[in-house]
Amino acid sequence: MHLLTSGPSFALLLALHTHAQDRTTEAGEAAIDAPTLECAPYSYPPVVAALASFPPIWTPVTSVPANDTEGRAKFLAMNASIPNITPKGTMAGDFSSFTPTYSTTDPDCWWTFHQCVTPKFKGLNADIANVPEPRTLGYGFDDGPNCSHNAFYDYLTAQQQKATMFFIGSNVLDWPLEAQRAVADGHQICAHTWSHRYMTAFPNEGAFGELWYSMQAIKLVTGVTPTCWRPPFGDVDDRIRYIASQLGLETIIWQFNSNDWEVGLNGVTTDQVQANYDALVANASAGMFNSAGAIMLTHELNNYTMQTAMDNYPRLAAAFDHLVPIAVAQNKTQPYVETNYTMPDFAACACPSP
Numbered sequence: 001m002h003l004l005t006s007g008p009s010f011a012l013l014l015a016l017h018t019h020a021q022d023r024t025t026e027a028g029e030a031a032i033d034a035p036t037l038e039c040a041p042y043s044y045p046p047v048v049a050a051l052a053s054f055p056p057i058w059t060p061v062t063s064v065p066a067n068d069t070e071g072r073a074k075f076l077a078m079n080a081s082i083p084n085i086t087p088k089g090t091m092a093g094d095f096s097s098f099t100p101t102y103s104t105t106d107p108d109c110w111w112t113f114h115q116c117v118t119p120k121f122k123g124l125n126a127d128i129a130n131v132p133e134p135r136t137l138g139y140g141f142d143d144g145p146n147c148s149h150n151a152f153y154d155y156l157t158a159q160q161q162k163a164t165m166f167f168i169g170s171n172v173l174d175w176p177l178e179a180q181r182a183v184a185d186g187h188q189i190c191a192h193t194w195s196h197r198y199m200t201a202f203p204n205e206g207a208f209g210e211l212w213y214s215m216q217a218i219k220l221v222t223g224v225t226p227t228c229w230r231p232p233f234g235d236v237d238d239r240i241r242y243i244a245s246q247l248g249l250e251t252i253i254w255q256f257n258s259n260d261w262e263v264g265l266n267g268v269t270t271d272q273v274q275a276n277y278d279a280l281v282a283n284a285s286a287g288m289f290n291s292a293g294a295i296m297l298t299h300e301l302n303n304y305t306m307q308t309a310m311d312n313y314p315r316l317a318a319a320f321d322h323l324v325p326i327a328v329a330q331n332k333t334q335p336y337v338e339t340n341y342t343m344p345d346f347a348a349c350a351c352p353s354p
């Protein structure tokens with residue numbers, strides 16, 4: 001240590017590091033290939049300047065204050081028409097005192113109860129749980145941007161593979177250059193709330209804020225406003241769907257679950273996750289998606305989930321005819337509010353079709 005901190009070798013190392021790392025631009029950050037360096041915090045001036053306009057990072061949203069004039073006006077405009085459904089359980093997902101009181105007819109189309117995706121409240125669209133194009137996987141990842149995602153994004157780029165990234169607002173403000181990389185690489189971005197809690201537990205204003213501030217964070221950092229979101233843990237009901245739809249967000253869920261996020265928790269093992277990937281591949285090979293494609297829940301959460309996605313990529317690409325971002329499988333060529341960002345439609349997609 002002493003040798004390094006005094007003398008010429010330290011100066012040289014410092015110089016090399018300073019040149020190797022540019023942590024002020026998307027391209028500079030994307031060029032870092034050591035996970036521990038990628039995950040060392042940095043400061044990004046546009047985020048620092050805007051922090052007072054956001055709730056505290058990783059804290060569940062409780063209010064949309066009056067000085068957020070746009071957000072407040074949007075909330076008040078929808079407030080009176082939000083379905084009259086009582087919040088459920090806790091933000092940590094404890095529904096043990098709520099579920100026994102809930103009607104078995106599932107009046108709120110609460111996904112967590114029996115995976116309902118067809119709303120009962122009039123005027124709401126069904127959740128997107130699969131993709132319309134046959135033999136196609138709507139390819140996507142939740143919980144990013146992860147600070148150490150460069151190896152994973154490099155891999156996707158090398159395969160010319162694009163995906164749908166469901167970003168957490170708090171992660172976007174923590175890792176703005178990583179969020180920018182997703183847009184630069186041509187991935188689709190959807191929102192995944194501000195603080196990643198169980199949404200059906202929030203009162204109306206907090207639920208609105210969880211969606212609104214995640215959209216605002218993505219817009220601030222990447223320049224685009226998403227038109228889709230995915231509920232953390234799938235926890236959505238007609239009240240939350242209504243608030244999302246009023247914000248212009250389509251609700252995207254899944255039919256297949258890799259359970260990759262849960263490894264090391266609740267006794268879930270890597271073998272079980274591999275079996276889930278294997279079952280999807282077997283289903284595809286058995287022709288189960290010959291009339292409509294699939295969506296599987298997978299994550300940009302940590303080294304394991306990203307590595308497992310890479311390890312399984314060749315088999316998924318062989319089992320399906322197409323792996324595409326969900327917007328591409330929907331022919332949704334303008335995936336954002338800003339109309340100058342486009343994605344190819346399904347026919348035009350130069351997506352790999354092995």
Ligand SMILES: *[C@@H]1O[C@H](CO)[C@@H](O)[C@H](O)[C@H]1NC(C)=O
Nearest residue numbers: 051052053054065066067068
């Ligand atoms: C808006 O008001 C809240 C308190 O209600 C305050 O914490 C926040 O800093 C204010 N934001 C701005 C941009 O002034």
Ligand SMILES: *[C@@H]1O[C@H](CO)[C@@H](O)[C@H](O)[C@H]1NC(C)=O
Nearest residue numbers: 076078079080081082204205
């Ligand atoms: C929102 O609407 C409810 C009832 O529809 C009302 O009780 C409440 O005061 C409203 N909230 C605001 C902030 O106006």
Ligand SMILES: *[C@@H]1O[C@H](CO)[C@@H](O)[C@H](O)[C@H]1NC(C)=O
Nearest residue numbers: 256279280282283284286288
């Ligand atoms: C399809 O996947 C399910 C698990 O999601 C599995 O139980 C089933 O055996 C699979 N079917 C085929 C034909 O592979």
Ligand SMILES: *[C@@H]1O[C@H](CO)[C@@H](O)[C@H](O)[C@H]1NC(C)=O
Nearest residue numbers: 145146147148301302303304
């Ligand atoms: C990203 O992945 C790394 C490596 O597994 C992990 O240490 C980190 O906590 C993850 N989370 C975020 C938010 O980047």
Ligand SMILES: *[C@@H]1O[C@H](CO)[C@@H](O)[C@H](O)[C@H]1NC(C)=O
Nearest residue numbers: 035148149151152303306307
């Ligand atoms: C996982 O971590 C190892 C060791 O730091 C690294 O070499 C590898 O690139 C990482 N993989 C992914 C997908 O991030």
Ligand SMILES: *[C@@H]1O[C@H](CO)[C@@H](O)[C@H](O)[C@H]1NC(C)=O
Nearest residue numbers: 132133329330331345346347
């Ligand atoms: C997408 O557009 C193509 C024509 O370009 C069409 O064949 C296909 O059915 C469309 N798919 C959807 C889901 O709209």
Ligand SMILES: *[C@@H]1O[C@H](CO)[C@@H](O)[C@H](O)[C@H]1NC(C)=O
Nearest residue numbers: 222223224338339340341342
């Ligand atoms: C879209 O328009 C905005 C605002 O004019 C601009 O800042 C942005 O660079 C444009 N993006 C693309 C991809 O053209």
Ligand SMILES: [Zn+2]
Nearest residue numbers: 142143232233
């Ligand atoms: Zn998530």
